[in-house]
Amino acid sequence: MKIFSKLNIGSALVVDDKNTNLELAVRNIRGFKFTVPAGINVYDILKHDNLVMTKSSMEKVEEALLK
Numbered sequence: 694m695k696i697f698s699k700l701n702i703g704s705a706l707v708v709d710d711k712n713t714n715l716e717l718a719v720r721n722i723r724g725f726k727f728t729v730p731a732g733i734n735v736y737d738i739l740k741h742d743n744l745v746m747t748k749s750s751m752e753k754v755e756e757a758l759l760k
Contacts, residue, residue: 694718697725705743708733708750730754 704724709715711729719727726737730753738744
């Protein structure tokens with residue numbers, strides 16, 4: 694995806710609510726992985742150089758951690 698190359702991101706875990714188009718695009722890029730907020734884990738975060746999240750996904754992860 695052009696946006697990742699413009700931001701100089703070569704490897705990232707992309708976290709978003711079930712966004713089929715984004716998921717389909719990301720899974721075809723080597724070094725990238727897509728997951729939903731409920732599926733985020735430490736292994737995947739450490740495996741990738743960057744973590745890309747939407748605001749709503751960040752709020753869901755934050756809410757789960759505060760429980």
